[in-house]
Amino acid sequence: MRLVARLLAAWAMVSASTPVEAYLKLGASIDGRVVDVTWRAPVRYFVSDADADGGVSASDLRGAVSRASATWQAVSSATVRLEFLGMTAAVPGMVDGRTTLGFQDRPELDRVLAATSFLIDTTDGAIVEADVFFNSRFKWSVAAAGTPGRVDLESVALHELGHLLGLSHSALGETELTGSGGRRVIASGAVMFPIAMAPGTIADRVLQADDRAGISDLYPATGQLTSTGGITGRVTKNGQGLLGAHVVALNPETGAMVANFALNAKGEFAIVRLEPGPYILRVEPLDDAEVESFFSTAIDVDFRVAYASRMVVAPRGGASAPIEIKVVPK
């Protein structure tokens, strides 16, 4: 029993998202349970030997992917293993048993920089194969300091490798409308923020707290369970659980911000792999973002931002007693 799940990363120049925050894992629903979609063995990948238009070669892509792989593997609280096997004439997007990353000319996807597709074993959520295409229609850059007007390939590779490893989008970022009707990123709190890749910048070659928490949740390093803490609770509106509420935990001492969503009808949430300590909790709707970039089901966005009535401590090696955060309709 296997299926191919497709995740189209639609962060083009003109797509949208808003001031909210969080990492989200890809999840597969198996017999009514949601299980993590993860690799159960080291990721062994190939790079397609096709060059992009505009002077960026397959070998440049190999270098960018290699640097992005090293960045994920350097997260000390996680165990991520990626291994380059070689160049290939195979193209991404084919179910051929090979995890392949490569340039592809996709004129019909003129707002999509890159996207990751998966072959998942639906009996246990194991990723069997994943492919990433980088749209050769875009102007790419592999210059060390970036290139004005061109999108940094390493930054996009870092984001796509996050998907390939099992992460979905983070809502940690802020955008504003531009005169032309597009959106410009003002601030991004995560590489996994959907539209953080503005041309010319190389800021997203670096992972942030939310990205590190997400990957550590999927692939915890030995000892992580005993050295970190979690916060659990539920979000309610009019006494009912609220699905899709975005819950942000802010450590006032370090400024680290990690978030998650209430992912079931009871409004329950869990934010794990946190540095032990006190946190301020804020709940906010995923409003005027492209909700479908985060959720495939309808979620409730009709409520006002709210804060937990007290600070909540993430205890070392455990989780907080569940806290209820009540919100009111807009």
Ligand SMILES: [Zn+2]
């Ligand atoms: Zn994405």
